[in-house]
Amino acid sequence: MEKDSLKGKIDLLLIAGSAGSLDVLLKVLPAIKYNLSFPIIIVLHRKASYDSSLINLFNSKATLPVVEAEEKDSLQNGKIYVAPSDYHLLVETDHSVSLDYSEKIQYSRPCIDVTFETAAEVYKTRIAAILLSGANSDGAAGLKSIKNHGGITAVQNPQYAEVSYMPQKAIQIAPIDYILNIEEIANFINKLSL
Amino acid sequence: MMIEYNFIQDEDVDIILNDILESYGYDFTEYSKASIKRRINRLFTLDRFMSFAEFRYRLKSDPDYMHRFIEQVTVTVTEMFRDPQFYKVLREQVLPTLGTYPFIRIWHAGCSTGEEVYSMAILLKEANLYHKALLYATDLNPEVLEKARMGIFPLSQMKQYSENYIQSGGTKDFSQYYTANYDKAKFDEELSRKMIFSTHNLVSDRSFNEFQLILCRNVLIYFDKDLQVKVFNLFEQSLDNLGYLALGSKETIRFSSLTSRFKQLDNEKIWRKIA
Numbered sequence: 001m002e003k004d005s006l007k008g009k010i011d012l013l014l015i016a017g018s019a020g021s022l023d024v025l026l027k028v029l030p031a032i033k034y035n036l037s038f039p040i041i042i043v044l045h046r047k048a049s050y051d052s053s054l055i056n057l058f059n060s061k062a063t064l065p066v067v068e069a070e071e072k073d074s075l076q077n078g079k080i081y082v083a084p085s086d087y088h089l090l091v092e093t094d095h096s097v098s099l100d101y102s103e104k105i106q107y108s109r110p111c112i113d114v115t116f117e118t119a120a121e122v123y124k125t126r127i128a129a130i131l132l133s134g135a136n137s138d139g140a141a142g143l144k145s146i147k148n149h150g151g152i153t154a155v156q157n158p159q160y161a162e163v164s165y166m167p168q169k170a171i172q173i174a175p176i177d178y179i180l181n182i183e184e185i186a187n188f189i190n191k192l193s194l
Numbered sequence: 195m196m197i198e199y200n201f202i203q204d205e206d207v208d209i210i211l212n213d214i215l216e217s218y219g220y221d222f223t224e225y226s227k228a229s230i231k232r233r234i235n236r237l238f239t240l241d242r243f244m245s246f247a248e249f250r251y252r253l254k255s256d257p258d259y260m261h262r263f264i265e266q267v268t269v270t271v272t273e274m275f276r277d278p279q280f281y282k283v284l285r286e287q288v289l290p291t292l293g294t295y296p297f298i299r300i301w302h303a304g305c306s307t308g309e310e311v312y313s314m315a316i317l318l319k320e321a322n323l324y325h326k327a328l329l330y331a332t333d334l335n336p337e338v339l340e341k342a343r344m345g346i347f348p349l350s351q352m353k354q355y356s357e358n359y360i361q362s363g364g365t366k367d368f369s370q371y372y373t374a375n376y377d378k379a380k381f382d383e384e385l386s387r388k389m390i391f392s393t394h395n396l397v398s399d400r401s402f403n404e405f406q407l408i409l410c411r412n413v414l415i416y417f418d419k420d421l422q423v424k425v426f427n428l429f430e431q432s433l434d435n436l437g438y439l440a441l442g443s444k445e446t447i448r449f450s451s452l453t454s455r456f457k458q459l460d461n462e463k464i465w466r467k468i469a
């Protein structure tokens with residue numbers, strides 16, 4: 001794809017990962033432009049108890065405001081929403097989010113696939129998703145769904161990921177548009193913005 | 195690997211929910227769409243239907259299958275002393291106030307299999323208030339209520355529940371409250387003596403009493419905003435002046451008109467009716 005073709009392409013960005021993703025996010029979030037033209041949802045597998053400190057940590061680094069996604073929040077451009085631990089996060093047709101405490105999927109809650117798939121159905125072609133480092137296969141089916149609906153898919157380059165399994169798995173089952181090194185991720189995100 | 199549940203589309207969901215409303219009187223039309231759609235697709239896949247028409251026909255013509263639908267499509271996951279910090283605030287701030295009343299009526303709306311109700315009974319016992327309390331436990335699903343009535347939970351959960359109990363400020367030996375038998379833990383009947391179980395549908399049924407405390411935890415996340423507002427009004431009508439409303443850890447009254455007439459306790463999901 002040519003250089004400027006990404007501009008204004010999306011209305012929602014999803015970033016997700018598991019083991020080894022936190023460091024990536026802490027490098028990427030400070031480099032995102034402050035007037036981003038779409039919202040970001042982050043889905044991160046983690047232990048339940050760290051939630052408020054995680055949001056504080058992100059806020060200390062990020063250019064954009066970071067909040068834990070609340071029940072029925074309407075997604076706003078230029079804001080970053082983190083799926084709370086122990087709940088699945090689903091995207092609704094009116095661009096709000098619902099939380100769901102049903103069974104773990106892929107041993108995970110939040111499950112990346114659930115967020116990716118529900119968001120793909122709502123945003124169709126106007127969405128991009130980036131899958132980072134991780135040790136399980138969650139997210140791969142979700143990326144496939146993003147692609148099926150005409151969205152943009154990207155993964156962290158498994159070669160340099162702390163745990164390569166997750167992006168590797170995604171590359172195996174889903175068409176991936178961009179394989180990105182850590183330094184390239186923020187730039188990729190900024191280019192999608194208006 | 196996860197199967198993509200994508201057979202039933204938005205329009206199909208609407209058709210099915212309307213069928214169910216017409217044939218059985220259960221109204222799921224104002225549940226959060228993404229969530230209920232995912233649950234319906236999950237059921238469709240689990241039960242290996244070949245077509246939407248077949249699924250639709252089965253639901254309309256087979257009341258037993260309708261029970262399965264309710265059981266599988268609503269989320270019934272629950273725990274004892276789930277969110278221990280919440281129970282700690284009940285213990286330390288809410289029960290002492292309720293204790294000054296001559297009687298205490300508590301409503302657990304959407305109690306599922308009852309773990310929450312038995313947790314409350316334990317708190318009341320330990321605060322010496324059980325004798326003047328009544329616990330109304332309701333749910334739309336009669337099957338979960340049947341389990342709640344028995345007070346039998348998997349023994350494998352007891353370690354976790356006991357930890358939750360301690361974190362909630364419990365100082366007794368948690369195992370004194372149940373008898374272990376094979377892989378089951380049967381809770382003391384003394385705890386269920388003051389419990390009243392009944393079906394009640396928050397969407398269609400009305401207020402049936404006045405309470406000093408209503409708990410409705412992890413139910414409203416499955417409702418859309420409009421339905422949440424209706425249910426909040428039902429709760430307001432069912433609460434005594436100065437009564438308490440307790441919600442799940444991700445739920446809030448912020449979208450409703452209740453905000454002006456309720457005051458939140460610290461940072462907990464507990465609000466007190468002030469006017």
Ligand SMILES: C[S@@+](CC[C@H](N)C(=O)[O-])C[C@H]1O[C@@H](n2cnc3c(N)ncnc32)[C@H](O)[C@@H]1O
Pocket residue numbers: 101268269270271272273276303304305306307310332333334335338394395396397410411412413442
């Ligand atoms: C996730 S469980 C919550 C159990 C418990 N309160 C807790 O927080 O652990 C949700 C329960 O709400 C019930 N429910 C769903 N819709 C309902 C309705 N319209 N009226 C009453 N109960 C409902 C379901 O049957 C289910 O048992």
